[in-house]
Amino acid sequence: MTKKNIxxxxxxxCVIFGFDQAQLKVLxxxxxxxxxxxxxxxxxxxxxxxxxLDTAAKRVLAELTGIEDLYxxxxxxxxxxxxxxxxxxxxxxxxxxxxIENYDTKPGPKVFETKWYPINHLPKLxxxxxxxxxxxxxxxKEKVRIKPIGxxxxxxxxxxxxxxxxxxxxxxxxxDTRNFRRKILSLKMLIDLNERQxxxxxxxxxxxxxxxxxxxxxKAKGFNFEx
Amino acid sequence: MTKKNIxxxxxxxCVIFGFDQAQLKVLxxxxxxxxxxxxxxxxxxxxxxxxxLDTAAKRVLAELTGIEDLYxxxxxxxxxxxxxxxxxxxxxxxxxxxxIENYDTKPGPKVFETKWYPINHLPKLxxxxxxxxxxxxxxxKEKVRIKPIGxxxxxxxxxxxxxxxxxxxxxxxxxDTRNFRRKILSLKMLIDLNERQxxxxxxxxxxxxxxxxxxxxxKAKGFNFEx
DNA sequence: GCAAAAGTGTTTCCGCTACACCCATGA
DNA sequence: TCATGGGTGTAGCGGAAACACTTTTGC
Numbered sequence: 001m002t003k004k005n006i007x008x009x010x011x012x013x014c015v016i017f018g019f020d021q022a023q024l025k026v027l028x029x030x031x032x033x034x035x036x037x038x039x040x041x042x043x044x045x046x047x048x049x050x051x052x053l054d055t056a057a058k059r060v061l062a063e064l065t066g067i068e069d070l071y072x073x074x075x076x077x078x079x080x081x082x083x084x085x086x087x088x089x090x091x092x093x094x095x096x097x098x099x100i101e102n103y104d105t106k107p108g109p110k111v112f113e114t115k116w117y118p119i120n121h122l123p124k125l126x127x128x129x130x131x132x133x134x135x136x137x138x139x140x141k142e143k144v145r146i147k148p149i150g151x152x153x154x155x156x157x158x159x160x161x162x163x164x165x166x167x168x169x170x171x172x173x174x175x176d177t178r179n180f181r182r183k184i185l186s187l188k189m190l191i192d193l194n195e196r197q198x199x200x201x202x203x204x205x206x207x208x209x210x211x212x213x214x215x216x217x218x219k220a221k222g223f224n225f226e227x
Numbered sequence: 228m229t230k231k232n233i234x235x236x237x238x239x240x241c242v243i244f245g246f247d248q249a250q251l252k253v254l255x256x257x258x259x260x261x262x263x264x265x266x267x268x269x270x271x272x273x274x275x276x277x278x279x280l281d282t283a284a285k286r287v288l289a290e291l292t293g294i295e296d297l298y299x300x301x302x303x304x305x306x307x308x309x310x311x312x313x314x315x316x317x318x319x320x321x322x323x324x325x326x327i328e329n330y331d332t333k334p335g336p337k338v339f340e341t342k343w344y345p346i347n348h349l350p351k352l353x354x355x356x357x358x359x360x361x362x363x364x365x366x367x368k369e370k371v372r373i374k375p376i377g378x379x380x381x382x383x384x385x386x387x388x389x390x391x392x393x394x395x396x397x398x399x400x401x402x403d404t405r406n407f408r409r410k411i412l413s414l415k416m417l418i419d420l421n422e423r424q425x426x427x428x429x430x431x432x433x434x435x436x437x438x439x440x441x442x443x444x445x446k447a448k449g450f451n452f453e454x
Numbered sequence: 455g456c457a458a459a460a461g462t463g464t465t466t467c468c469g470c471t472a473c474a475c476c477c478a479t480g481a
Numbered sequence: 482t483c484a485t486g487g488g489t490g491t492a493g494c495g496g497a498a499a500c501a502c503t504t505t506t507g508c
Binding site: 430 | 469
């Protein structure tokens with residue numbers, strides 16, 4: 001594809017969240033070209049002149065992670081006149097939730113490296129990407145209370161403790177274990193696998209997976225996770 | 228300003244909500260030029276090359292309504308490749324809430340007329356504007372339950388019944404009068420003006436206005452309007 | 455037997471829901 | 482005096498919050 005097929009003044013950037021045992025993380029790329037060379041940034045791309053906006057966002061993600069089936073939604077259009085130093089670029093930001101263990105790094109051209117950074121220990125970022133990430137974090141916090149999307153971040157099989165730690169990381173609060181378990185189980189969204197953790201130096205926890213049907217119903221309808 | 232100062236592939240459109248006694252309404256313009264000549268549409272505009280996105284949205288609104296101090300937030304970026312027939316245009320939609328009695332019509336150039344349409348009786352609309360309005364309606368419905376923004380649609384002085392009718396219109400449900408009043412008053416956001424309606428053919432209702440301090444606090448913090 | 459995390463019940467409290475009649479006013 | 486909408490109280494229920502100890506397992 002040639003340069004003239006892209007829309008010059010418009011881009012998409014994607015805030016990709018992952019969860020690594022105990023921490024919420026964001027996938028960043030280190031820019032190998034100016035502007036912003038050497039700085040970390042969100043993966044982003046131009047939009048092709050005949051490409052749907054959502055398609056462009058998915059393309060960026062697939063190119064970077066190889067992941068195609070994931071949770072993704074539009075976040076916000078960032079359009080300050082001076083946000084990009086060379087010329088005017090408005091960016092439509094998306095955020096995505098991925099199972100971090102499915103992710104396989106492949107830094108493309110114009111990128112030095114890619115890396116998962118804890119959301120609370122971000123490096124210096126290019127352009128207004130810090131603001132975009134903060135905004136995504138806020139949205140995730142709101143969303144996770146009304147839709148069961150947090151689960152997109154966990155492996156197929158998980159323990160209730162993992163789920164609780166995930167929620168605690170996203171919401172940045174401590175939760176009561178008993179109340180949390182009661183609430184989650186009352187949603188009847190989990191299937192008890194009758195399996196247990198292996199190789200842990202303490203009582204092994206039960207493993208669960210999602211009941212897809214119920215999960216999809218809750219995703220459509222929303223739920224109240226007032227914890 | 229000359230043509231070359233605008234970004235060709237990008238626009239903003241604004242869904243302006245008003246409330247007229249009993250109905251939620253949207254301000255539309257009738258297009259006087261192609262494409263879409265003769266159809267109704269959302270007020271929109273191009274974005275200037277050195278203009279912040281939010282500024283562009285506010286400018287459209289000020290040009291059309293003369294209103295400058297109002298509630299406004301970004302809704303969503305609509306970016307289907309074929310949404311605009313002539314060439315590629317991605318639009319960043321905003322929605323605004325105005326006190327309808329403050330609004331003073333002044334159709335600009337390229338516009339036949341402007342008109343408030345009831346949200347449930349819209350005319351045939353240009354482009355994807357129907358979709359944009361539905362999306363704005365949905366957002367308003369969600370938002371009004373967690374932020375006290377509904378009040379932006381009412382006159383300075385209002386009765387509790389007006390407020391209830393407003394909520395019923397937005398949420399498209401019936402509310403119990405007693406429960407509604409108890410809930411609203413418990414927020415301690417209203418100031419009893421010790422005034423009453425005039426010239427009504429029945430018992431005159433008390434008038435209230437907002438306590439700005441409390442209102443702003445609730446706007447920042449959010450509240451739970453589970454009705 | 456001890457360290458480390460899993461797992462489990464009960465009580466209290468608050469807010470939502472449901473529900474029907476009297477009041478004030480102008481015509 | 483009637484029509485019209487304004488304005489009010491209470492009881493029951495359900496879900497959220499607070500709270501601490503026992504169980505299992507590997508080392």
